[in-house]
Amino acid sequence: MADVAWFVLAGLAWLVVCWLVFVYVSVPLTLVAAAVGLFVGTVLACVGYLRVYVGVEDDRTLRKPASTVPRRAAAPYRYWDNGWPGYLTGQLERDIMSALAWPRRQALTLWVKTRDWAAPRALVLVVALPLTPVPVVFLVAVTAGTYSAWLALAAASEAVAVIPRLIRWAAVAVLRAGDASVRWWRGAAATCPHCLGVTRLPAYRCDPRHPDGIHRDLRAGRLGVWWRHCQCDARLPSTVLRAASAMTAVCPACENLLHEGAGTVPDARIALSGGPAVGKTQLLLSAMAGMTRGEEAVWEPADEDSAAWLHDTGESMSRRPRHEPRPTAEPVLLTLRDVKPHQERYVHFIDAGGEHFSITVRDPALRYLGTTPRHVLVLDPTTIPFVRDRIDPALLSRRHGDHEDSRIADSGTSSAAAEVPYHVLVAQLNRCGAQTRRCSLAVVITKADVLAKQALGPEPDLTRVSSRDLKAWLCAKGLRNLVDMAEHDFGSVRYFLVGAGIEATDPVAPFTWLLNRHRRGATIP
Amino acid sequence: MTNGKPGRMPVGHVIFRVLLGSLVVSLVVAALVLVVLHGASELAAGRLAWGSVENWALPW
Numbered sequence: 001m002a003d004v005a006w007f008v009l010a011g012l013a014w015l016v017v018c019w020l021v022f023v024y025v026s027v028p029l030t031l032v033a034a035a036v037g038l039f040v041g042t043v044l045a046c047v048g049y050l051r052v053y054v055g056v057e058d059d060r061t062l063r064k065p066a067s068t069v070p071r072r073a074a075a076p077y078r079y080w081d082n083g084w085p086g087y088l089t090g091q092l093e094r095d096i097m098s099a100l101a102w103p104r105r106q107a108l109t110l111w112v113k114t115r116d117w118a119a120p121r122a123l124v125l126v127v128a129l130p131l132t133p134v135p136v137v138f139l140v141a142v143t144a145g146t147y148s149a150w151l152a153l154a155a156a157s158e159a160v161a162v163i164p165r166l167i168r169w170a171a172v173a174v175l176r177a178g179d180a181s182v183r184w185w186r187g188a189a190a191t192c193p194h195c196l197g198v199t200r201l202p203a204y205r206c207d208p209r210h211p212d213g214i215h216r217d218l219r220a221g222r223l224g225v226w227w228r229h230c231q232c233d234a235r236l237p238s239t240v241l242r243a244a245s246a247m248t249a250v251c252p253a254c255e256n257l258l259h260e261g262a263g264t265v266p267d268a269r270i271a272l273s274g275g276p277a278v279g280k281t282q283l284l285l286s287a288m289a290g291m292t293r294g295e296e297a298v299w300e301p302a303d304e305d306s307a308a309w310l311h312d313t314g315e316s317m318s319r320r321p322r323h324e325p326r327p328t329a330e331p332v333l334l335t336l337r338d339v340k341p342h343q344e345r346y347v348h349f350i351d352a353g354g355e356h357f358s359i360t361v362r363d364p365a366l367r368y369l370g371t372t373p374r375h376v377l378v379l380d381p382t383t384i385p386f387v388r389d390r391i392d393p394a395l396l397s398r399r400h401g402d403h404e405d406s407r408i409a410d411s412g413t414s415s416a417a418a419e420v421p422y423h424v425l426v427a428q429l430n431r432c433g434a435q436t437r438r439c440s441l442a443v444v445i446t447k448a449d450v451l452a453k454q455a456l457g458p459e460p461d462l463t464r465v466s467s468r469d470l471k472a473w474l475c476a477k478g479l480r481n482l483v484d485m486a487e488h489d490f491g492s493v494r495y496f497l498v499g500a501g502i503e504a505t506d507p508v509a510p511f512t513w514l515l516n517r518h519r520r521g522a523t524i525p
Numbered sequence: 526m527t528n529g530k531p532g533r534m535p536v537g538h539v540i541f542r543v544l545l546g547s548l549v550v551s552l553v554v555a556a557l558v559l560v561v562l563h564g565a566s567e568l569a570a571g572r573l574a575w576g577s578v579e580n581w582a583l584p585w
Contacts, residue, residue: 042553042556046549046550046553049545049546049549050546050549050550052542053542053543053545053546053549054542054546055534055542058534062534062538084534084535084538086537087535087537087538087541087542088541091538092541092545095542095545152552153548153549153552156548156549156552157545157548160544160545160548229535229537233533
């Protein structure tokens, strides 16, 4: 009985001692431990931030140039450009998140070490039970201090970044709007002479230090406001207008060189349509010659290919017998530029072989038709049955014998056959999503010389033939359907008559009319 | 992923990091100064209060 009493008495004494130690030692020490823990946590968080800002964590934090990161679907190119992202476009948040990693590891290590120390010392813990809150509160305070300080510093960093971000967004909007407005006002675009692709946003080569680097979207934005920092350390302008004067423009699709100033100067395209051997090439040659030759010529070939085509085709077609250029699978692009040194502008003529217009199936070679509102439809009057039947067969055979072109034998001689190229043109425009009512069509009737010799023209004097006369003449010769469709489908239609040896018929007139109809160079229907 | 070796970090990154690092340091220093001043002011106020009452004659 006495043993039990002594045991109870000892237990009570132990409880009293524990109580006293808890009240007079543990509580004050816990308060101190909480304060020290909060301080240590704050220091850890600060060190975490400083480690990131000094660059210790760069290997896993720093977002580097990445040309394989996809962009949103509406972006002009699928992937981001190969330049450094701006600090305020996500890098700040990455730094903030990264700043938590090191202090969290330290706090976790403290918990683990304390647990590892306490696990085999259960008896010590029981004896020192009143003092247990001190280390526990210290650890909790360190953890709370770490997260609290990290959060407070994150809020401070974000608050500091608010005004620079607003300024940045405003500057990006102003630069983009200014850049795009000037180019829109000029009617600027870039037509690739190799793949015939048309873009308002050319790509630029990062030469000379990084000749393989192609920058496809040089606009102010995520990768820089006024300048862009390329992976190769080159500093690039962030607007197309500035880039055009400092860098080499290339096609964003095929990466071939574009014309000088492409994307920043007026750029117009005129597409020719017509069946085989209707005289498209002859018309184009005459028009280009008329535009580029003479003292008052305002155009000149913009590249060697165009100059060579003009020279070679002119020579081959002036020989007897005439050799029509062999039709190519891909359309031919010929480019002229303004001769005035400070008034750069380009006009492109796109001519596809007549074979592409003789079948109404989808033809990838005609994809270029959807890139311009200026269209020329070339009609050979000798394919209209009403006219053909009245032409002296000897003249026709002599004239065709002048050509070494087997396509003539295959050309159709019904009104419906004469309409096929028109149907192909309209079908292709619809397929491309072009609005034909926004397009203009110059219907060019070739071989006026044949009509003149056979007195089959709209007027005896072909120099006085107007567009209205030609329209009435076409209707009278069985092409009313074609005329009605053209007037219904296209916003503006005009008729022209051209032919070899007829001085009054100007082959340049259809092209001049189209260029005047759509002065804004890059208009895409 | 990157294409080839990326060059030097843009100077904009460096400027912002220096600014934000300075912000962190200055906030910590400001907090410490505030704590010290607050403690000192409390101490001074306490001493002032004690000085004014220590010589009071108690009514009993």
